[in-house]
Amino acid sequence: MTKTVTIAHGNGGEENNELIKKIFYKHFENDILAKSEDAAVIEDGKLAFTTDSFTVSPLFFPGGDIGKLAVCGTCNDLAMMGAKPKYMTCSVIIEEGFSTRELEKIVRSMKVELEINGAMVVSGDTKVVPRGSVDKLFINTTGIGVIEQKGISASALAEGMSILVSRDVGTHGATIFAAREGIELESSLKTDCASLYPQVKALMDANINIVALRDATRGGVSAVLNEWAKSSDVCVEIEEETIPVQEEVKGICEMLGFEAVDLANEGTFVLAVLKEDEAKALDVLQKTHVTSAIIGKVTGLHKSKVLLNSSWGTKRFLDLPTGELLPRIC
Amino acid sequence: MSLELKNLYDDFRDGETIKAYSKIIAEDAKKLKNPINIMEVCGGHTHTIMKYGLPQLMPDNVNFIHGPGCPVCIMPKERIDHAYVLAMQPDVILVTLGDMIKVPGSNGSLQDARAKGADVRFVYSPMECLKIAAENPEKKVIFFAIGFETTTPMTAVLVEQVIKQKIPNIFFHINHVTVPEVMVELIDSRDVHVDSYNNRIDAFLGPSHVSVISGSKIYDKFPQDYGRPVVVSGFEPVDAMQGISMIVKQFIEDRCELEIQYKRVVNHEGNLNAQKLIDTYFEKMDLFRWRGLGNVPDSGLKLKEEFASLDAEVIYKDILPIAEIEDHKLCICGDILRGMAKPPECTIFGTACKPTTPIGSCMVSSEGACAAYYKYGNLI
Numbered sequence: 001m002t003k004t005v006t007i008a009h010g011n012g013g014e015e016n017n018e019l020i021k022k023i024f025y026k027h028f029e030n031d032i033l034a035k036s037e038d039a040a041v042i043e044d045g046k047l048a049f050t051t052d053s054f055t056v057s058p059l060f061f062p063g064g065d066i067g068k069l070a071v072c073g074t075c076n077d078l079a080m081m082g083a084k085p086k087y088m089t090c091s092v093i094i095e096e097g098f099s100t101r102e103l104e105k106i107v108r109s110m111k112v113e114l115e116i117n118g119a120m121v122v123s124g125d126t127k128v129v130p131r132g133s134v135d136k137l138f139i140n141t142t143g144i145g146v147i148e149q150k151g152i153s154a155s156a157l158a159e160g161m162s163i164l165v166s167r168d169v170g171t172h173g174a175t176i177f178a179a180r181e182g183i184e185l186e187s188s189l190k191t192d193c194a195s196l197y198p199q200v201k202a203l204m205d206a207n208i209n210i211v212a213l214r215d216a217t218r219g220g221v222s223a224v225l226n227e228w229a230k231s232s233d234v235c236v237e238i239e240e241e242t243i244p245v246q247e248e249v250k251g252i253c254e255m256l257g258f259e260a261v262d263l264a265n266e267g268t269f270v271l272a273v274l275k276e277d278e279a280k281a282l283d284v285l286q287k288t289h290v291t292s293a294i295i296g297k298v299t300g301l302h303k304s305k306v307l308l309n310s311s312w313g314t315k316r317f318l319d320l321p322t323g324e325l326l327p328r329i330c
Numbered sequence: 331m332s333l334e335l336k337n338l339y340d341d342f343r344d345g346e347t348i349k350a351y352s353k354i355i356a357e358d359a360k361k362l363k364n365p366i367n368i369m370e371v372c373g374g375h376t377h378t379i380m381k382y383g384l385p386q387l388m389p390d391n392v393n394f395i396h397g398p399g400c401p402v403c404i405m406p407k408e409r410i411d412h413a414y415v416l417a418m419q420p421d422v423i424l425v426t427l428g429d430m431i432k433v434p435g436s437n438g439s440l441q442d443a444r445a446k447g448a449d450v451r452f453v454y455s456p457m458e459c460l461k462i463a464a465e466n467p468e469k470k471v472i473f474f475a476i477g478f479e480t481t482t483p484m485t486a487v488l489v490e491q492v493i494k495q496k497i498p499n500i501f502f503h504i505n506h507v508t509v510p511e512v513m514v515e516l517i518d519s520r521d522v523h524v525d526s527y528n529n530r531i532d533a534f535l536g537p538s539h540v541s542v543i544s545g546s547k548i549y550d551k552f553p554q555d556y557g558r559p560v561v562v563s564g565f566e567p568v569d570a571m572q573g574i575s576m577i578v579k580q581f582i583e584d585r586c587e588l589e590i591q592y593k594r595v596v597n598h599e600g601n602l603n604a605q606k607l608i609d610t611y612f613e614k615m616d617l618f619r620w621r622g623l624g625n626v627p628d629s630g631l632k633l634k635e636e637f638a639s640l641d642a643e644v645i646y647k648d649i650l651p652i653a654e655i656e657d658h659k660l661c662i663c664g665d666i667l668r669g670m671a672k673p674p675e676c677t678i679f680g681t682a683c684k685p686t687t688p689i690g691s692c693m694v695s696s697e698g699a700c701a702a703y704y705k706y707g708n709l710i
Contacts, residue, residue, distance in 0.1 A: 314383025
């Protein structure tokens with residue numbers, strides 16, 4: 001482990017895992033934490049409990065803002081455990097000089113998203129810090145949800161199961177890159193930022209046995225699949241051609257040398273179901289996003305690894321993204 | 331109809347076309363008298379070859395040797411230390427490209443420097459330095475320039491603008507290198523272990539983007555003087571497969587030529603304006619030390635003496651370390667770059683040496699051979 005924390009330690013990939021394991025898990029060690037799921041399952045499997053902090057820059061971006069993200073992010077972590085989001089806390093750290101109008105705009109968009117989830121903020125905290133101590137505004141939200149389907153877990157995958165994505169991947173990451181200063185790309189891309197509970201509810205209402213579920217945030221679809229392959233000690237085989245990616249996202253990846261599966265999403269999840277539920281699950285997902293797709297299956301070929309099969313018969317590993325996402329040079 | 335980006339790559343990743351080339355190569359390769367080793371000089375090609383799994387499509391007698399064409403990988407540690415020392419100057423903003431920021435020097439990487447408070451920025455285009463310099467008039471903006479012939483003209487344009495606009499606070503640390511010189515070095519290189527010239531390179535796959543600037547003429551001497559065919563090829567998998575097929579055909583037809591696969595952009599002369607711009611501001615260094623390969627004559631560029639007032643290596647010469655720093659003893663990057671070993675043959679590959687903790691040059695950038703093997707696996 002390096003002596004100082006670098007940006008790479010917050011990437012949702014390998015360095016991030018190292019930081020969490022070698023420092024936080026080491027000291028906080030307990031059985032619930034060790035499960036390392038999107039949200040902790042507590043009270044004999046009745047409740048899901050999670051927290052997340054939001055530091056996105058810019059604060060406002062096409063299709064959303066930090067407020068929408070702060071509610072979606074935490075509620076989605078609950079929904080990914082099969083839980084209905086109920087109660088939330090909201091802590092904000094504000095840089096001196098921040099516009100109250102913008103603050104209200106952000107809180108208003110939090111309100112809209114809370115309604116979609118049927119959740120409410122029941123406690124909060126506000127801190128204002130001197131200029132330069134934070135970048136404009138950071139938000140932390142914590143949430144509690146009531147578990148409606150038990151047993152959803154990253155370690156429950158078994159050979160023969162099917163892997164689906166709920167929509168085209170990589171749009172949030174691509175949107176943020178395009179909106180960042182210094183790139184000056186014109187694009188009509190919008191973030192995928194959305195609350196996922198309604199889609200999870202639709203899957204449960206259709207009596208689909210959800211084996212594993214995870215929103216593909218930092219580290220993208222790659223990180224989710226790698227985590228599942230490791231936790232369940234299986235091989236996840238993906239047919240590269242079937243991964244849905246918008247043309248514009250492809251273009252941005254092409255220019256900057258990224259892969260869409262490594263880019264962050266804020267309203268896209270990966271789902272594992274039994275083979276017999278595959279068609280029904282796809283049907284439910286396509287009612288929200290026609291781009292949702294079956295992208296692969298669980299096998300025993302290279303355990304703990306994710307394999308990408310090309311349409312011309314070659315195979316390669318899909319590894320965890322490492323380092324900062326940086327463009328290739330030539 | 332407007333040209334969409336997808337038109338530029340969709341067809342060149344077509345599975346059926348790739349399969350068709352793989353059949354042609356397999357058929358042709360049956361007629362080869364001896365196995366052939368093709369060196370893809372450029373890290374971009376290495377990346378394509380590994381990402382798209384092309385070795386899995388090759389017959390046993392067609393083999394890839396991964397060349398030294400990754401500008402980040404070949405940067406010796408002492409030059410990375412230069413970047414680190416410059417970045418740590420309180421009045422300096424150090425600007426560079428892409429994964430240069432990750433490469434560890436003896437004190438750490440630029441990422442570590444940034445964590446310690448240094449102002450380090452990565453840009454997509456060197457021209458962004460103009461904006462950074464205008465916004466920070468009290469700071470010195472140093473552009474740490476890296477790359478082969480492909481990125482050199484962009485640095486030259488920035489030098490031109492700094493001079494024309496009389497911008498007082500942009501300086502340059504030049505680490506540009508050139509392809510043909512290191513190819514000669516690889517052919518001529520003496521293996522110190524057995525004291526003989528035993529490189530195994532039979533042919534070269536030349537990078538198309540270098541030739542967009544320099545033309546294919548820079549490779550004229552390889553078929554003529556060194557008996558090595560060269561095919562200048564694009565970077566998409568279909569381009570690479572066609573390029574490989576062209577090389578195999580040369581061998582079975584007993585030809586030794588310079589050919590261009592990437593005819594949609596590359597010609598023999600290249601971009602003369604870009605070449606002129608490079609010649610205006612830069613000149614050859616006698617020696618440039620390549621990580622893993624050592625000193626290679628005439629392979630590096632520096633600012634001409636008349637532009638010394640812009641040259642950070644001159645201005646900061648008192649604080650820049652000069653001692654050469656050798657690679658780790660167990661690292662075999664030199665052998666890998668010469669085609670004498672493959673990454674998995676290295677004892678520290680994937681154990682002590684990983685993309686997150688790279689020890690040797692081939693692991694530091696995603697375009698290095700070891701990094702590509704590690705990332706994509708070698709599933710033949």
